[in-house]
Structures are given as structure tokens and as C-alpha cells.
Amino acid sequence: MLKALSLMGQLGYGYNRDSFIKAMNEGVDFIGVDAGSIDSGPYFLGSGNMKANYDATRSDLEFPLISAIAKNIPFIIGSAGYAGSDEHLSKFMEIVEDIAKDNGLHFKVAIIHSELDRDTVLNLLRRGKIKNYEGNPTLTEKEINNSTHIVAQIGVERFIEALEKGADLVVGGRATDASIYAAYPLLKGCDPALVWHMAKIIECGALCAKPASPSDALLGWIDYDAFYLKPPNEFRKCTADSAMAHTLYENANPFVIKEPDGTLFLEDARYEQFDERTVKVYGAKWKERRKPTFKIEGAKHSGFRTIAIMGVRNPYMITVLDDILNDVRQQAENRFGKGFVLNFRQYGKNGVLGSMEFDSNLHEIGLIVDVVADERAFAHKVCSVVKSTLQHYDYRGRIATGANVAFPYSPAEIDVGEVYEFSMYHIVEENLNNYFRLEEIEF
Amino acid sequence: MKLKEAAKVLRSKNAGVWHITIDIIFKNKEFYERAKVKLNKDFFCKLFENDRVYYFKCNAINTLKVSFLRDSAAGSLSDTDCLGANFYIPLLDVEI
Numbered sequence: 001m002l003k004a005l006s007l008m009g010q011l012g013y014g015y016n017r018d019s020f021i022k023a024m025n026e027g028v029d030f031i032g033v034d035a036g037s038i039d040s041g042p043y044f045l046g047s048g049n050m051k052a053n054y055d056a057t058r059s060d061l062e063f064p065l066i067s068a069i070a071k072n073i074p075f076i077i078g079s080a081g082y083a084g085s086d087e088h089l090s091k092f093m094e095i096v097e098d099i100a101k102d103n104g105l106h107f108k109v110a111i112i113h114s115e116l117d118r119d120t121v122l123n124l125l126r127r128g129k130i131k132n133y134e135g136n137p138t139l140t141e142k143e144i145n146n147s148t149h150i151v152a153q154i155g156v157e158r159f160i161e162a163l164e165k166g167a168d169l170v171v172g173g174r175a176t177d178a179s180i181y182a183a184y185p186l187l188k189g190c191d192p193a194l195v196w197h198m199a200k201i202i203e204c205g206a207l208c209a210k211p212a213s214p215s216d217a218l219l220g221w222i223d224y225d226a227f228y229l230k231p232p233n234e235f236r237k238c239t240a241d242s243a244m245a246h247t248l249y250e251n252a253n254p255f256v257i258k259e260p261d262g263t264l265f266l267e268d269a270r271y272e273q274f275d276e277r278t279v280k281v282y283g284a285k286w287k288e289r290r291k292p293t294f295k296i297e298g299a300k301h302s303g304f305r306t307i308a309i310m311g312v313r314n315p316y317m318i319t320v321l322d323d324i325l326n327d328v329r330q331q332a333e334n335r336f337g338k339g340f341v342l343n344f345r346q347y348g349k350n351g352v353l354g355s356m357e358f359d360s361n362l363h364e365i366g367l368i369v370d371v372v373a374d375e376r377a378f379a380h381k382v383c384s385v386v387k388s389t390l391q392h393y394d395y396r397g398r399i400a401t402g403a404n405v406a407f408p409y410s411p412a413e414i415d416v417g418e419v420y421e422f423s424m425y426h427i428v429e430e431n432l433n434n435y436f437r438l439e440e441i442e443f
Numbered sequence: 444m445k446l447k448e449a450a451k452v453l454r455s456k457n458a459g460v461w462h463i464t465i466d467i468i469f470k471n472k473e474f475y476e477r478a479k480v481k482l483n484k485d486f487f488c489k490l491f492e493n494d495r496v497y498y499f500k501c502n503a504i505n506t507l508k509v510s511f512l513r514d515s516a517a518g519s520l521s522d523t524d525c526l527g528a529n530f531y532i533p534l535l536d537v538e539i
Contacts, residue, residue, distance in 0.1 A: 038460060041518030041525045135495060135512050136461040244504045245452065248466045252458040252510035254499050297460070302520065341520050352529050356491075372520055422516040425460040 002185050003028045003221040004198070009205035009214030011035040011060050011077065012052020016233060019206075019217040023232040024067055028219065030184045031068050033060075034177050034203050035092070036079025038297055038425075046148050046299030046420025048087030058095045065099060069107050069168055076159065076170045076180050083297075084174025085149040086115045092171060093441075100443040107169060110162035111439040114151045114173025116296065120435065121150055124428055131427045133295070134252065143423040147298040152428065155260030155292055158436045159183035165440065173436070174297065176259055177203035181220075190222045193286035196264045198227040200257055201246055201281075208246035209236040226282035228274055237277035244271045260295075262288040294432050298424035303341075304376040305416040306383040310390070310405035312365040317404060320395055321346070321365065328389050332382060340373040340382050367405065372419050383413050446482075447535040449474035455530035460517050463527045464510040467534070475505035478539040482507055490533060 005028040008015040012035065036044075036051070044051050052060075068075040081088025089111055096109065121144050124130050130139050144150070151174040160183045162170045172180065181199035186192060198220045201208050206216035209231040218238075219230050229238045247266060248254045257264040265285040274280040312318055325344045332342060347366035350357035369386050373379035391403050398404075447453060452468035467482070469475035484498040487509045499508040518525045 038517075039457060039526060042516075043518070133459070133461060136516075241504060245466075245468055245506070248464075248468075248501070248506065248508055250456055250458050250464065252462050252464050252497060254501050254506075254508050295459075343521065345523070352523055353532060354523050356530075356533060358533060419520070421519050422460050425516070 001221055001223050002188055002190055003219065004181055004185065004202060005031045006181065006202040006205045006218040006220065007031055007033040007064055008060070008217060009034065009203075009207050010037065012056040013060075013215050015060050015064070016216045017063065019231070019233040020064060020067075023217055023219055024071065026219070026232070028073065030074045030076060031064060032076045032078075032180045032203075034078050034180055036082040036084055036088075036174065038083070042299040042420040042422045045083035045085065045151065045297060046301060047418060048085055048149060050088060050091050051082040054095060057092070058099065061095060062099050062103075065096075065169065066103055066105065069105055072168075074163055074168060074170065074184060076172070076183060078172040078175035078177065078180035080171045080173065083149070084114045084151045084172070086113060086173075087149070089113065089171065089173055096169065096171065097443070105443060107443055108167050109169045109171060109441045109443065110165060110167035111441065112154060112158045112162060112170065112172045112175070113437040113439065114154045114175065116150045116152055116432070116435060118144055118147065118150065121296065121298075124430060129428055129430045130296070131429060133426050136425060139424050139426050143300065144298070146300040147423045148301055148420070150296060150298040150424065152294045152296045152432050152436070153260065154436050155179050155294070155433075156182045156186060157261070157292070157433050158438055160187050162438060163187050165438075167440070178259055185222055191224070192262070192288070193264070193284045194222050194227045194282065196259065196262070196286050197266070197269065197281065197284040198222060198229070200264065201229060201243060204246065204249070206231045206233065206236055207249070208243050209238050210242045211236060212242070226280050228278050228280050230278040234277070238279040240271035240273050240279055243279045243281060260289075260292045262286055291429075292431050292433065294428045296424055296426055296428055298422065299420045300423040302419045302421045303372045303374045304379045305370065305372045305419045306379040307371070307414050307416055308369040308383055308387040308407075308412045309409065309414070310367050310369070310387070310407050310412065312367055312405055313363075314400060314404065315363070316397060317395065318362060318365060320397075324390070324393055324395050328386055328393065331389060332386050335385065336382055340371055340379065342382065342386065343370040344368070345370055376415065380413060380415060387412050444474070444539055445535070446478065446537045446539055449478055449539055453531050453534060455527055457517050457527035458510060461513055462510055463513055463530050464508065465531055465534070467507045469505040472505055474539070475507075479507060481539055482537070487511075491530075
């Protein structure tokens with residue numbers, strides 16, 4: 001029997017210390033935690049900035065790391081620094097180093113790099129090794145050349161190697177969530193189908209429990225014929241329904257989960273209530289891939305954003321707002337040419353659903369003038385002119401000649417800063433494990 | 444009966460950068476069986492104006508799941524919903 005502890009769903013959002021201590025007292029074989037995602041959009045990968053900052057990350061990492069080292073069990077982290085580029089890894093390692101220094105800790109760290117350089121990716125593209133992902137646009141050389149960071153979601157192989165080399169702490173770059181939790185049980189010879197299925201569920205911490213929470217811990221243990229899930233926090237429980245429903249979460253296909261190292265088939269999986277707070281799971285199938293494939297993620301710099309927020313409350317102006325906005329856009333293009341992207345976001349009207357909006361009730365519109373351009377000053381200037389045109393626009397039938405809109409802020413223009421967009425999310429059909437450098441450090 | 448009354452979970456979320464996935468977990472087998480007649484693959488193709496919708500019936504947990512490609516990648520300049528968490532809204536009041 002092998003016991004895994006998932007510290008929480010994502011490092012940096014506040015873990016439950018009592019749950020952690022309780023689980024550690026019961027005894028676990030390793031601790032895992034996912035520290036990143038692609039969920040929060042392209043900014044983090046593109047800029048190299050962490051999402052959870054130094055303090056938030058350190059406060060979730062410090063005590064669990066000290067505890068793991070004291071008990072001599074491995075601590076495995078994936079997608080360190082959020083997006084897993086080398087810049088993220090080095091920012092994350094500053095925190096690890098400070099924790100080691102301030103607590104006088106001695107331990108071995110293995111860092112697994114997941115960043116790919118542009119030439120490597122260009123070469124893969126030219127050799128026809130990069131495929132679209134489920135119908136998304138085909139990758140071009142231009143998108144590769146424009147990317148500021150490109151990472152691959154690493155699989156389990158390098159994590160296993162890091163553990164074999166005796167790492168106390170594994171700091172993985174961008175990694176599939178399941179690989180974090182699959183490495184140690186696979187190294188110990190557990191059944192791969194049970195391992196991958198358990199890994200896929202526990203990576204979100206207590207999100208698969210009732211009540212659900214990504215900020216609380218989850219215990220998973222693997223026996224010969226099944227695995228078991230239980231939240232250490234007695235306030236929560238795992239039920240057959242909650243565990244099963246969780247396998248749907250953020251997966252496009254509920255029955256088939258593709259990993260770099262193979263595919264997990266869940267059609268025959270069975271979930272049974274074992275005791276009041278524990279669910280027993282078995283029956284998934286695992287088919288190992290003869291040659292691993294990898295998902296690669298890239299982001300590019302798309303300029304600088306300035307926005308202006310304003311409210312439109314005049315009932316008549318609301319009825320003609322689309323025409324006004326079209327004309328204001330035209331005026332901006334006539335004056336400044338095409339070197340900017342202007343979006344009008346009409347909250348209260350269709351700001352969320354866009355063309356899918358079906359509800360025509362409205363009495364007020366929160367309007368955001370959103371300008372992105374290559375130069376910071378140019379984005380600001382366009383936003384400023386568009387804002388002022390709207391403020392004084394003399395639409396037909398206008399009787400309120402003060403100002404057309406309500407500004408909550410002075411100044412109205414807000415420089416948001418650098419903008420990034422995803423440039424790639426594709427599949428590489430070649431074994432990239434050799435690119436994922438393993439770096440060993442000892443404190 | 445409206446879908447929002449028949450479902451205990453009705454959510455959408457990104458599945459990666461380019462896909463939206465919608466989970467509809469029904470309160471019980473009866474509601475699920477009733478709903479899946481109307482909420483077939485065609486229904487979702489029309490609703491989301493997308494002819495490549497992946498459609499799954501998860502009978503064991505009375506759940507329908509639908510996934511499809513977004514018009515633009517999450518977080519792109521024209522995107523309105525970076526997490527893809529609001530694509531279930533047009534489903535709330537669907538009569539089943």
C-alpha cells in the first residue's frame with residue numbers, strides 16, 4: 001500500500017495546515033502539488049511572471065517542505081512558477097533557496113526544465129512533427145518566431161529519473177498534472193492504470209470532495225486491485241459521485257484522457273463508497289504509448305493595452321450606441337490608420353456572451369474602451385481620443401449636451417501594460433524527453 | 444421544467460486553450476433520461492453554431508458533456524471569457 005498526499009489543488013492560494021498535519025501524522029509516502037496551469041490566460045507564460053507571488057508561494061511551500069524533509073519523504077512539484085518556463089523556474093527556486101537558508105535545511109533538489117527554444121520548435125515544424133490539437137489553427141513559423149516562451153507539458157519519465165537520483169524536492173517545469181502524482185507510485189511498481197487514474201483525480205486536491213475545495217488536501221492510497229481517496233479534513237468526504245464527477249472537470253472527453261506516456265480509458269472505471277468519507281476506485285485501463293507525444297504551449301507579445309471605463313445611462317443613447325461606436329471606430333481609423341486593435345466591451349448588454357447574448361433587457365451599459373497597440377504611448381493616445389470622442393459625440397436627437405458618459409475614475413485612461421496571447425497549443429509527435437534537462441542542486 | 448431546475452451542476456470551463464467543455468450533471472436519472480432526448484448532439488450544434496461538437500452521455504452519473512472549439516484562443520484580444528466559464532448561460536432556461 002502506497003500513500004500519496006495532494007497538498008492542494010494549486011500552490012499559492014492558501015493550504016489547510018490542519019489537514020496537512022493530520023495527513024502527515026497518519027503517514028504518507030510522498031507529497032505532491034501542482035503549482036501552475038494555463039487557465040489564467042497567456043500573460044503568465046508570455047511574460048515569465050509567476051501568478052502566485054513570492055509571499056503567497058512561500059507561505060504554502062515552507063512548512064510542508066520542512067515537514068517532508070524532516071520525515072524524509074519526497075516532495076514533488078509540477079508547473080513551478082505557474083507556466084513552467086526557465087524564468088518561472090528560477091523565480092520559484094529563489095523561494096526554495098530562501099526557505100533552505102532561513103531554516104538551515106539540507107536537501108537535494110532536482111529541477112526539470114520544460115522550456116523549448118524557438119529553433120528546436122521550428123525544426124520540429126519543418127520536419128512535420130507538430131500537429132494541430134483537435135481542430136485548432138495550424139502552427140506557422142511566424143507564430144513560433146513571435147513567441148516569448150515555449151514550453152512542453154512534460155510527462156512522467158523525468159520525474160521518475162529525478163526520484164531515482166534521490167531528489168528530496170522535485171521542481172518540475174510545465175508538466176501534466178497527473179505526472180506529478182504518477183512518478184513515485186510507478187517507480188515503486190504500482191499498477192499503471194490505478195496510478196494514472198488516481199493521479200488524474202488527486203491533482204486538484206479536495207476539489208473532488210464534498211464540499212469541494214481546491215485549497216484543501218486529499219489523500220490517495222494504492223493497493224493491488226484498487227485505489228482509495230479520502231480528504232484528511234473531517235468536514236469533507238469523497239463519494240462515488242463526487243470522485244466520478246471530478247474526472248469530467250476540464251477534460252474535453254470524459255472517458256479518454258491522453259497523457260504524454262499513454263492513454264487512460266475510463267469507460268469501465270468503478271467507484272464504490274468504501275466508508276463514510278472514502279471512495280474506492282478501480283477498473284480504468286491504461287495503454288502505454290510506444291513513443292511519447294507532448295503538448296506544447298507558447299505565448300507571444302501582442303503589444304500594450306490602455307483601457308477607459310465609462311457608464312452609459314441615457315436611455316436614448318443606449319438605443320443608438322452601436323451606431324455611435326461604429327462611427328467612433330471609423331473616426332479613430334481615419335485619424336490613426338490601422339496600427340491598433342480597438343474593442344468596445346458593453347457590459348450589461350453583451351460583454352460576456354457577445355453574439356450569443358439573447359437577453360435584451362438593459363437600462364445601463366458599462367462600456368470599456370479597450371485599445372492594444374505596439375507602442376505603449378500610442379495605445380494610450382488612441383484610447384484617450386476615442387474616450388473623448390465618445391464623451392462629446394453629438395448623436396442625432398441628443399439633448400444632454402454636458403457629457404454623454406459617466407467616468408468613475410480620473411484619469412479615465414488606465415494603462416494596463418503588456419499584453420500576451422497564446423501562439424501555440426499543439427501536439428509534438430516526437431520524444432522530447434532529451435530536451436527536458438535535469439538540473440541537480442544541493443542545499 | 445427548465446434545465447436549471449433539473450441539473451445539480453451546470454457549468455462550462457476551458458479544456459485547454461482552444462476548447463470549451465460543458466458539464467450537465469442531472470439531479471436524478473429521471474431528469475437525465477427526459478433531458479437527453481431533447482439535448483442531443485444536434486441541439487448543441489445549433490445552439491453554439493458549431494458543427495463539430497463532441498457529445499458524451501455519461502449514464503453512470505446522469506451526465507451530459509459537450510465540448511467544442513472556441514472562436515478564438517482563451518485570452519486573445521477579442522475573447523470575452525478567458526476561463527470559458529459562461530458558455531452554459533444560454534442553457535439555463537431551456538425547457539426539457
